[in-house]
Amino acid sequence: VGTTDRWAAWLLEHRFGGDAGQRDAAMVQLGEFRDRVLAGARVRRGDVVLDVGCGDGLLGVAALDLVGRSGHVIFADVSADLLAECRRIVDDLGHRERAAFVHTGLPELAGIDAASVDVATTRSVLIYVADKAASFASLHRVMRPGGRLSIFEPIYSFGHPPPANTFLGLDVTGLEDLAERVKDVYRRFQPENDPMVDFDERDLLGLAEAAGFDEIHLDYHVDIDVEPVRMTWSTMLHHTPNPLVPTLREALDEALIGIEREALTERLRDQLERGATRRRFASAYLTAVRS
Numbered sequence: 001v002g003t004t005d006r007w008a009a010w011l012l013e014h015r016f017g018g019d020a021g022q023r024d025a026a027m028v029q030l031g032e033f034r035d036r037v038l039a040g041a042r043v044r045r046g047d048v049v050l051d052v053g054c055g056d057g058l059l060g061v062a063a064l065d066l067v068g069r070s071g072h073v074i075f076a077d078v079s080a081d082l083l084a085e086c087r088r089i090v091d092d093l094g095h096r097e098r099a100a101f102v103h104t105g106l107p108e109l110a111g112i113d114a115a116s117v118d119v120a121t122t123r124s125v126l127i128y129v130a131d132k133a134a135s136f137a138s139l140h141r142v143m144r145p146g147g148r149l150s151i152f153e154p155i156y157s158f159g160h161p162p163p164a165n166t167f168l169g170l171d172v173t174g175l176e177d178l179a180e181r182v183k184d185v186y187r188r189f190q191p192e193n194d195p196m197v198d199f200d201e202r203d204l205l206g207l208a209e210a211a212g213f214d215e216i217h218l219d220y221h222v223d224i225d226v227e228p229v230r231m232t233w234s235t236m237l238h239h240t241p242n243p244l245v246p247t248l249r250e251a252l253d254e255a256l257i258g259i260e261r262e263a264l265t266e267r268l269r270d271q272l273e274r275g276a277t278r279r280r281f282a283s284a285y286l287t288a289v290r291s
Ligand SMILES: C[S@@+](CC[C@H](N)C(=O)[O-])C[C@H]1O[C@@H](n2cnc3c(N)ncnc32)[C@H](O)[C@@H]1O
Pocket: 007, 008, 011, 052, 053, 054, 055, 056, 057, 058, 059, 076, 077, 078, 079, 082, 104, 105, 106, 107, 122, 123, 124, 125, 128, 129
């Protein structure tokens, strides 16, 4: 399975672990991200909007409404399957003539002309890209003078690594060794220099400024709290937080033998069923103007 299929399979299926309740809850949150990124972009009628890493169209489809009949939206993604999905949605809505689909990604944005877009948006895409400086430079290149950039990214370097006695926000006190071996499986897929954890909000500011953007604003938000559980145990076993890592079931199977797996499973499940997880989550909204 190539990268393309992996992105589509995750975004369209695995991210919700096959759980409709989880999906509905996530969609509420995703809707908030979408509305805030688009508000930050100050999209106007007639604009050309580029959504980079468009996924299944969360931002791009909403942007079509904001730009109106005279505007255009360019959907760009490294996944051909996801672009096809966006095309299907846009066709169904009857907006085909106002949309373009470009199979490209960061850092290159190949095939997008210089100074060709009024707005560039991206949500949870830079976390997957190693060369963030080149990515900001490309975003700057494709935007017209006066164009608005609006970004949302989770800041996973915050609170990373998590405390030894928690795993997935659940208390594993006394079973830290077992949890550590499962965490090792995840670390193998995402080492310390992984693009997802190698930057923070200040880096985003510096990157935007270094690329030549102006009127840069960043809202940084942190939650360290107890969150009500939204997942069932089965969903937790089968979903993945991103397409690059195995499911919890796969990681447990790989790291532990039967009796160990049972001990950790029992603890995690018991903690989950108590109804709360500890959350340590940081995120940033960045807006900027191409001067
Ligand atoms: C977490 S999803 C976010 C999708 C969408 N922006 C949204 O808000 O729902 C990440 C998206 O980035 C795409 N992607 C991954 N690497 C990329 C890259 N180097 N350039 C552009 N897009 C990329 C994936 O195919 C996927 O659609």
